[in-house]
Amino acid sequence: MKKSIVLFSLILAFTNCKNKSETNETSEPVETIEGKVSTGLLEVGCYTYTGNNSSITFEITDINKSIIGSLNYHLAEKDANMGTFEGLLIDDVLLGDYTFESEGVSSRREVIFKLTNGQLFEGYGEMDEEGICFANTDHVTFTSTMPLTKTDCTK
DSSP states (O other): OHHHHHHHHHHHHTTTOOSOOOOOTTSOOOOEETTEEOOTTOOSEEEEEEETTEEEEEEEEEESSSEEEEEEEEOTTSOOEEEEEEEEEETTEEEEEEEEEETTEEEEEEEEEEEETTEEEEOBOOBOTTSSSBSOGGGOBOOOSOOEEEEOOOO
């Protein structure tokens, strides 16, 4: 029953994305405690990467039925992207929509992170024809050389 609820919630959250892979039948469902999603080691707060003239800041502001926060990319020799994130954590994979602005233009795309040893590693893979959603989340690789590590949030 829990697996059905989680699957239905995931489908609802990402109705704009087509051809999603099915949930792995061997994985355990996300446990709920008093209506909140159990997120294991994922915590409210900031996860950052700084190096090679680049920085990424992911501030998780709410962990409830979905994960909500702000996500900002300042990558060397690229335009800065600043926006919001809303998604779900299933097992150790955080998948969600990133709505952002870059050079005054609003855009949306799907982003995915894997939580490993308290760090978030961004995943990369083939995107759909519009370049918004992953063609198949089973084929995403988490080879990012820019891991986000839990840090103090500074304003």
